[in-house]
Amino acid sequence: MRREEYAGPVALRAMQSLASRVFPQAGWRHSGDLAWAAASAVSAPDATPTAVWSTGDTTVAWGWLESPEELTIQVDPAYPDLAGEVLAWAQRATDAARLSVTIGAHETHLTSALAAHGFVQGNDKPFFACLSRPLTDLPLLYTLPEGYRIRPQRDAADVIERAAVHRAVWNSPHITAERHAAMREVWPYRSEFDLVAFSPEGKAVAYCQGWYDEVSGVGLFEPVGTAVEHRRRGLSRAVGAALLHAFAAAGGGLATVSPRGDAGYPIPKLVYESLGFQAMSRTRTYTKAFRRSGTPAGN
Structure with missing residues (x-):
């Protein structure tokens, strides 16, 4: 197993290769979503570090701090233990007072690692509905x-x-x-x-x-x-x-889209449903507050 770290999404194709293999069964970010996120990012690359785990030429996990307080993660379900390694890396790589991780509700291979690292699921944040339809x-x-x-x-x-x-x-x-x-x-x-x-x-x-x-x-x-x-x-x-x-x-064979799923912004989801899209999952956000020097946990 090999881990490589980068300033920004330098190894985007490696990250996308995992999304191509396991999405939508694992992960809620399509390879194109990663391309869009990288191309539209406003932060400097050195403020958005990434780490990629691979075995041979195959990417099996990655983490991306899209901001100091927001981690995107994808882990091959065949390597669930890597979820803990990605979370540990992210906590070392950020100096933020808290860190949030958004995953698909269907990614049960990640939830135990999140709990073990002290991340708590919240219910007060807008969420995305993961919709799909056959072509x-x-x-x-x-x-x-x-x-x-x-x-x-x-x-x-x-x-x-x-x-x-x-x-x-x-x-x-x-x-x-x-x-x-x-x-x-x-x-x-x-x-x-x-x-x-x-x-x-x-x-x-x-x-x-x-x-x-x-x-x-x-x-x-x-x-x-x-x-x-x-x-x-x-x-x-x-x-x-x-x-x-x-x-x-x-x-x-399949089309997907992830509009807001909460009542705060309902129109796009209704439009997609009128085109035949149906729910396959939704996102859930987990957050952990840290005790940094001079920053009480929870603030």
Whole structure:
């Protein structure tokens, strides 16, 4: 068994290889979700350390401190004892007063390690619903309002438009055209799954970015958005249905998405359910407070 540590998601492909092998049976982060997280991160790489455990050429566990207070973890169920090693590494690698770990409720091979390391499950935090649907018996493609059209990104002008609508939807000024262009170079990005809805004036007003993992045959929706002034026109459903058909045409067997599952932000989940997605799991967050020098535990 070998452990390698990095400043940031340097070994992203190694981490993604585990997601390709075991998602969604173990883990709630698709390989494309990891690519999106790495490409859209606002923290400097040295503030987001990672560690990867492997045997031979096979990745069997990894941990990623996406912030000093937030650990993402994935462990091959065949190596459950590594969960404790990942947690121990993360606690050494952060100087935060508390650390949170979010896992899928179905990842029972991680819960005993979390308890053994003093992490406590909380119930007061928004959670994500892990939804999926087979890529068969797909909904028909929707008829768009007059003048609107959906197509994949094609060129630099589309990249500028796509980044602009993302910023408008999510108030994310760090998603620049340059950053979006760089993300397009990260596996498993493919432009035919990055669908954009254009208004009659030719402006990008909605999008549904898909990530298709050809290893697992699983496609992911992440991220998705519609400009406020163009909502309630069926664009989200239309671009989502188009992405399902694109995944199926590529040979995919399953589509997944993880919207908020709590009552605080219900609309996206309802849209996905209208496209045939159903619950397969949900996330649960575990937290541990530390006694650091000058910082009482629990503060």
